[in-house]
Amino acid sequence: MSGSRALGHLARSGPFLKRDLAGCLRAVTETAAAILAVGRASVWFFGEDGRSLRAADLFDVAGGSHAAGVTLDLGGRGVYRAALETERLLRIEDVGRSSPLADLRGSPLVPEGNSARLDAPVVHQGRLAGVVCCEHTGGPRAWTEEEEAIAASLADFVALALTADEARRAEERAREAERRWRDLFENAVEGVFRMDLAGRLRAVNPALVEILGYGTADALLAAVPDGRALVAVPADRAELRSRLRGEGTVRGFETTVQRADGDLIWVSLNLRRHLGAGGEPSGYEGTLEDISHRRRMEQEAAHVALHDGLTGLPNRTLLVDRLAQALRRRRAGQSPGFGVFLVDCDNFRMVNNTLGHALGDRMLAEIARRLSRLLGPGDTLARLGSDDFAVLCEQSWTPDLALRRAEEMRLAVMAPMEVPGHHDLFPSVSVAVVLDHGERETPDEVLRDLGIAVHYAKARGRARCISFEPAMRTAPLQALRLQTELRRALERDEIGLALQPVVDLPGRRLIGFEALARWAHPGRGSVPPAEFIPIAEESGLIVALGEMVLRKACALLRTWQPRLGATALTVSVNVSPVQLARPDLFELVDGVIAATGADVRRLKLEVTETALAQDLDIVSSRLDGLRQRGFRILIDDFGTGYSSLSRLHRLPFDGLKVDQSFVRPMLHDEDCRNIVRTVVALGHALGVDIVAEGVEDPETGRELARMGCTSAQGYHFGRPLSPADAGRLVERLSGGGPLFLP
Structure with missing residues (x-):
């Protein structure tokens, strides 16, 4: 059974419908064990002072047994509670390495054998009331997002069970109080009434008067002489009449009736035909119970099973x-x-x-x-x-x-x-x-x-x-085939370079190139980077591809260096997040520079903003090591990721590249224009260069210059060039001064 179906079944299970708290907790732990395949599932509640935990239900899968009542004194071990109060869910893939559980290992909460856990806080009436623990045995375990959502939903079910239990106990107290003072009316807590054969109300008890919202029995009898009119749905009235004529008795008939204030409430009706002294039908008698609260609870349970807890969708x-x-x-x-x-x-x-x-x-x-x-x-x-x-x-x-x-x-x-x-x-x-x-x-x-x-x-x-499109269904097979062919292309050195000009915006001068990978497939022709780059990233071939591009770009730069003189022309090379995370990164780049003799001061390394999501200390150390070697660092595709300023200001870099998805539509999309303006202002504030990607027309270039953008690239200034054509541009640049582009 899928997780969503199992949760739906749980919401409709007997304990939840009956508001049986102990049964609900057993159902939750058994459902957790079944869906998540864990060795033990448990529900714990905090004591009034928040310094202790009591086991409300411990379900041991191996023994198939439930236990309860174990109490754990947290004492000075408040780290676990603090973690529950600040986290939506404690995802623990390795108990032995979990800080919140460090002081609790070996306790009843974290017994020997626990190796991985999902601990979901139970929040009831705005406070942390307890926790649902889904406890795995047998070694560390990586939890999926679906499993995390299931654990959080189970905690919501426990909170719902607590609410239902409180409501049930409140209702029981109210009913008991009502029975005591209504003892003179046959101990009835439900509405009791009698009707004649024509449906006219002849007698009503105080409970019915109260349920229907009338001040007195006389007021009810005067306002509703025909008791059948109370039933709001015509089809229900017809069904009641039919069943009474045929069977003479109706039990537990749920319908809506109208109160004196016009509101509709859900009730359960019990009706039977009343016989006179001679055995002939003389009328009807029945009881009416207000079940609106139960109906609301059922609807809420169904809503939980069919709606997302975060968005309500x-x-x-x-x-x-x-x-x-x-x-x-x-x-x-x-x-x-x-x-x-x-x-x-x-x-x-x-x-x-x-x-x-x-x-x-x-x-x-x-x-x-x-x-x-x-x-x-x-x-x-x-x-x-x-x-x-x-x-x-x-x-x-x-x-x-x-x-x-x-x-x-x-x-x-x-x-x-x-x-x-x-x-x-x-x-x-x-x-x-x-x-x-x-x-x-x-x-x-x-x-x-x-x-x-x-x-x-x-x-x-x-x-x-x-x-x-139907042809997309073959995409996974095509991707696998492309991956195999890309591996062979790298082995056969079939990946070449294209170089896209980068210009200084104020002066429209050529200041560098971005080195781009190009694949000339012997059978398919040119394979677009949008096809093979994602394949390379998913398969891990991006490491070999990145090294090949860096090596070829450095070798090309080395051939240009004798002609460049004092010109500031640079070449940019992309570094993937996978490359940046590799421990041999410095060894690789040092080897390439040593082998090619390229001037590292003319090299820029472009790191996508997504790479910054890795461990901040590691990323900062890698970027700092690259800068110490003379490379300049650019943050590529800026604006498409989610880097916070608190992370960005801690990283060493020299420039930001504004993603083309914002640059291309900026002339007719105010939001994109504002994004570009914000990134340019951020670059000025940080004292770094700004490069706009995707400039395809002169108007966009002029608008970027007015914003203060320092440099740009795109089809307006030049399409990616072959190494030979790029070399001719470099020759012109070195021979006749600055080279001006459109």
């Missing part, structure tokens, strides 16, 4: 149900079709890793609000997973219209998000579209194609919209 389970309904309507000819949009956050894990889960949750909630503003009547917005949202729109779509709507979603999400204490975040998403053409029969097929399309979009650089 429908979850995957509910979306699948609505997709199934849309498919049925389309097959029945009741709908013109539908489109489904998958909005997938780019590099969201980096937000959690660098800025914390709380800020990540805040960003997801803001994305949900932004997407909600774009919904039309009948549209469904759902959160599918950690950073995936889906929008179901039932209407007739053309491919162009669907892609325009997808672009609206992408632009709405990428607006700046203000974060106190940090510079603004610029959320980036990729949007995939699947249109209904009648070839899919199940929701799973729709979601499968959505996943394929969004993976396709991310493989081509992220921050883009793409519509699913």
Whole structure:
């Protein structure tokens, strides 16, 4: 059983419907053990003073037994409680290395054999009430985001059970008090009434008067002479009449009745035909119980099972149900079709890793609000997973219209998000579209194609919209084939260089090149970098590819050096996050420089902003070591990641490159213009160079110059050149002074 189905089953289980706290806790621990495949699952509650923990239910899978009552005195070991109060979830992959558990190992909470855990805080009435522990044995374990979400949901179920238990106990106290003072009316706590055969009310007890909101029995009898009129739904009235005529008795009939103030409440009716002294029907008598609270609890439990706890949006389970309904309507000819949009956050894990889960949750909630503003009547917005949202729109779509709507979603999400204490975040998403053409029969097929399309979009650089095409289903096989061919291309030295000019904006002078990898496939011709770079990153071939590009760029620079003289021309080379993290990075670059004789002062290394999400101390040490060797460091694709100023100012670098996704539309998109202006101002404040990528027209170049941008590259100034053509430019530069470009 899937996690979502198991949680839905838990919400509808007997203990939750009956508000049986002990049964609910047993159901939670058994569900946790079954879904997450852990050796023990437990629920603990803090004492009133918060300095002790009591085991409310300990479920041992091996023994199949439940235990309770063990108490643990935390004493001075408050690190664990503090961690629970500050973290949404304690994800512990190796208990032996966990700081919050250091003082608790070997205790009843963390017994011998515990090796990995998911500890989810139980928050009840705004305070930390306890914790749900999902305890793995048998060695360290890497937890998935889905498993973390399940653990958090189980903690929510415990909080819901506590609320229901308190409500149940409050109701029991109220009923007991009411029974004592209503002893003269046959100890009835329910509303009791009698009607004649025509349905006229003849007698009512005080409980019924109170439930229906009338001041006195006389007031009720005067306002509602016909008791049948209390039932608000005509179909329910008809069913009651039919069953009473046939069976003479109705038990536990749930319906809505109208109170004196006009409000509708849920009640449970018990009715039977009353016989006179001679055995003939003389009327009806019955009881009425207000079950509105139970109904609300059931609805809340169902809501928890079908909605996302962070955003309140429908979850995957509910979306699948609505997709199934849309498919049925389309097959029945009741709908013109539908489109489904998958909005997938780019590099969201980096937000959690660098800025914390709380800020990540805040960003997801803001994305949900932004997407909600774009919904039309009948549209469904759902959160599918950690950073995936889906929008179901039932209407007739053309491919162009669907892609325009997808672009609206992408632009709405990428607006700046203000974060106190940090510079603004610029959320980036990729949007995939699947249109209904009648070839899919199940929701799973729709979601499968959505996943394929969004993976396709991310493989081509992220921050883009793409519509699913059947040919994409072969993409994984093609990717595997391309990976094999790329490995052979590296072995055969088939990867070459292209060099894109970089110009000084104020003077339009050539000041350098960016070295780009180019693959001339012997059978397919030129393979776009957008195809083979992601394959190289996913397969680990990016290390060999990066070294090859660096080696060839340095060798080319060495041939130019005798002609460059005092000119400041430089060559930039990209360094991938994988390369930056390798322990042999310095050995590699030292070897390349020694072998080629390139002047390291003319080399710039471009590090993508995503690389900064790694361990800050390691990244800072690597960048500092590269600068000490004479390299200049540029932060590439700036603005598409989530680096905070608190991290950025601690890193050694010499320049920022503004990503082309902001530069290209800046003349007609005010948000993009503001982003570029902000990055330029940030560069001036930090005293570093600013390079704008993707300049394709003179107007954009002039606007960047007015903003104070120092340099730029793009098709307006020159397309990537072959080494021979770049060499001719260098020859002109060295022979006749500055070389001016458009």
